Amino acid sequence: MRSYGQYCGLARSLEVVGDRWNLLIVRQLLMAPARYRDLADGLPGIATNLLADRLRDLETAGVVERRLAGTGSVVEYALTPWGAELREPINGLIRWSTPLMIRGPEGDIFRLEWLVLALPALLDKRVTSRPTEAIGLAIDETTLRLRATRYGFEVGPRDERALAGTVRAEPMCILGLAAGALDFDDAAALGLIEIEGDEASVRAMFGS
Amino acid sequence: MRSYGQYCGLARSLEVVGDRWNLLIVRQLLMAPARYRDLADGLPGIATNLLADRLRDLETAGVVERRLAGTGSVVEYALTPWGAELREPINGLIRWSTPLMIRGPEGDIFRLEWLVLALPALLDKRVTSRPTEAIGLAIDETTLRLRATRYGFEVGPRDERALAGTVRAEPMCILGLAAGALDFDDAAALGLIEIEGDEASVRAMFGS
DNA sequence: CCGCATCCTCATGGATACTG
DNA sequence: CAGTATCCATGAGGATGCGG
Numbered sequence: 217m218r219s220y221g222q223y224c225g226l227a228r229s230l231e232v233v234g235d236r237w238n239l240l241i242v243r244q245l246l247m248a249p250a251r252y253r254d255l256a257d258g259l260p261g262i263a264t265n266l267l268a269d270r271l272r273d274l275e276t277a278g279v280v281e282r283r284l285a286g287t288g289s290v291v292e293y294a295l296t297p298w299g300a301e302l303r304e305p306i307n308g309l310i311r312w313s314t315p316l317m318i319r320g321p322e323g324d325i326f327r328l329e330w331l332v333l334a335l336p337a338l339l340d341k342r343v344t345s346r347p348t349e350a351i352g353l354a355i356d357e358t359t360l361r362l363r364a365t366r367y368g369f370e371v372g373p374r375d376e377r378a379l380a381g382t383v384r385a386e387p388m389c390i391l392g393l394a395a396g397a398l399d400f401d402d403a404a405a406l407g408l409i410e411i412e413g414d415e416a417s418v419r420a421m422f423g424s
Numbered sequence: 425m426r427s428y429g430q431y432c433g434l435a436r437s438l439e440v441v442g443d444r445w446n447l448l449i450v451r452q453l454l455m456a457p458a459r460y461r462d463l464a465d466g467l468p469g470i471a472t473n474l475l476a477d478r479l480r481d482l483e484t485a486g487v488v489e490r491r492l493a494g495t496g497s498v499v500e501y502a503l504t505p506w507g508a509e510l511r512e513p514i515n516g517l518i519r520w521s522t523p524l525m526i527r528g529p530e531g532d533i534f535r536l537e538w539l540v541l542a543l544p545a546l547l548d549k550r551v552t553s554r555p556t557e558a559i560g561l562a563i564d565e566t567t568l569r570l571r572a573t574r575y576g577f578e579v580g581p582r583d584e585r586a587l588a589g590t591v592r593a594e595p596m597c598i599l600g601l602a603a604g605a606l607d608f609d610d611a612a613a614l615g616l617i618e619i620e621g622d623e624a625s626v627r628a629m630f631g632s
Numbered sequence: 633c634c635g636c637a638t639c640c641t642c643a644t645g646g647a648t649a650c651t652g
Numbered sequence: 653c654a655g656t657a658t659c660c661a662t663g664a665g666g667a668t669g670c671g672g
Contacts, residue, residue, distance in 0.1 A: 222534075222535075222538070223525075223538070225518035225524070226521070227448060229517040240428065252636075263664070264635085265665085266664070266665075302520060305514075305516030305517045305519075306513075308515075309433065312512065313434070324430055330433075426664080443644095460654050461653065472647095473655085475655085
């Protein structure tokens, strides 16, 4: 990217991460370190030369580091500590995108991992701030486990631990509830969500 | 910009503001509504056709609105309420840029208004949280007035009101102090900053 | 296969001139 | 002043090649 030539924090940031695909690469690495192939798979549409270019740029800038994974000579990419601090501005953009997301997928492809990344960003700004029971989010074939602790939100795959209640809904409804853009009772009245188990626990997470 | 085709908040945000220059246009409008010429002046290097294109895109997306300023038929651009909410992610990127900024201007042009925009973003994350006396920031020929209130930071031009103390420094030192990346005593020992008036008031703003 | 590098085409950005 | 038109340079995207 050509330099903006401005001594301004925003301009300097954008010279590092403003190029097309760059922040999406960081998004992928925020979820977990990944191999070249994982990144190419998680970024449908990126050209292989671009991915290689961008990884080099990000490594040079100090955002990403290339390292040897596990035992063998397998290359793996991970965020540096500074790179991982991009979670804050990324969370801000995720929150800002709420009006764009509640329109629904509109043909765009959907990956559950992106929702897992978005949920804490959306929920963190709603001042529940007290621990909740673990609830389940049933989306298509999968159920996620979601829980608020005193330190933040945990989102992950369902495990053997019990869930107080479960809500089944489309991704866009989950996002709407988490962002506070969709009212819990409205969603229930419209049949957009389907509750199993203890409704109060689910409402404690999303209710207004 | 070509669509990413991903139902992900970050990707959708970037389809709106990810194009080159877009966030810098928003930065300019965060400071005040502006006319076409003001924007062209505040964005050195932008081609006029690009500025026109981007303003159209941002208007279509609902980030910017075009309106008639004052009494006459003068067109003016301003952020919509949703567009103004980009301040959060922009502040995040400004904070993230600290390691890039403390290297100094390195030939990039500097505008005082960019520093005025950055200061609250940097100071907000430092948990002083209590009101301070108003102090002066002397940078080149200009002195800014800076004060913490219970609700946030006020930065603006100096007026007739008294200043408890004044600190003179290069922009990069001001940024380093505000970001917590430069220690007050170190800066003083190195002669990077020059205090007039009440040092305690200045230290209350930047001291660790 | 995985991890890129090369090649080619076409869309986009940049600089400048020009117009209502 | 507020943009458009034009032309050229650069970068994205897609296909493919190639060594380990």
